[in-house]
Amino acid sequence: MLSQSGSAGYQLKTVFLDRDGVINKKMPERQYVRTIDEFQLLPGVAEAIAQMNRAGMRVIVLSNQRGIALGLYSAAAVDAIHQHLQSELRRSQARIDAFFYCPHDKSSCNCRKPLPGLYEQARKQFPDLSPETSVMVGDSLSDIEFGSALGMRTVWIAGPEQNRKRGWETAAKAADLSFASLPQAVEELMKLSSL
Template identity: 45%
Template sequence: MKAGHAEVRTFFLDRDGTLNAKPPDGRYIGHPAELILLPGAAEAVRELNAAGRRVVLVTNQRGVARGLMTGADVAAVHARLAALLREHDAFLDAVYVCPHEVGECGCRKPLPGLLTAAMRDFRDIDPADSVMIGDTESDVMAGKAAGTLTVLLQGPGKPPANTVADMVATDLRAAVGLLLTSSKSGCVSKGGFV
């Protein structure tokens, strides 16, 4: 964790590949039935909720810009996500979506616009005690640009990638477990793999 800070208070989470199964390249989750939670993801969010941490979803959904789905489709998928999380007594505090094509905005990750929008809406979010967790380097770059700690999720059995992330973890539950435990002890090791 960044020097001088002992507790991560805000968790920015990517969606596809972090909370739910990622569709194949070039495909998008445009219907609620297509959204399948990853093992342990709901439990990780529940742990964050129980610990009093803010959980903010930040997701690129350029399928909207490409005409493959509508904003209403994305909202329906997020309603399904919220329902699945509720089944595990878990919830998201906020959801931020970039529906734009590459190069059309300042909110599409790896740019930090989704995170900075949340920071404007929730004035008590401090990037110094926040983390961005996702499964791609663009998630990591967005977190870095916003000034947060970063965690790259790589899946079980994979060696740490060449990444600028502060930490690498196998999945969301491992990342949350490490960050909550480290927050209690006052330290998070840079470059760790869990």
């Protein structure tokens, strides 16, 4: 569990966020956010990210984007959505520090969560990254398995029950903490972290 045991406390420096279902409204199972028009920021998310920015935490999005491999949308469309997200966040004096996503199909790469490739890509850009000072926040079992395998703390976001992926019960049990939304998670992480 996340705790402040020990004299140094828990130092949280990097927050890894899954995208769909954590930052923005998730599409029904087997459907994908393909355009800016389909991208809907969830309530309170911009303010929560701004809070982490102000606290000096690095905020990085790690996302599986299998729809690219399936030919449903392009990498350029994903990049446009991320630029749109940054514009939305700026209105709340918030920002994402970096985006990394897997464009591949299942079993064809090392970067589809829960495999570690996206973390390795992030570490090349931010050499000071450390699992011990990072947390993975996601809404699926692959997010929780990704963080746990690397030695990070993990936070599961429940979201609406009708949008939960298969395996969510296992994810909820395996995660260090569980919350209904990112804003609730950030509020608790701020209490538990001593920067």
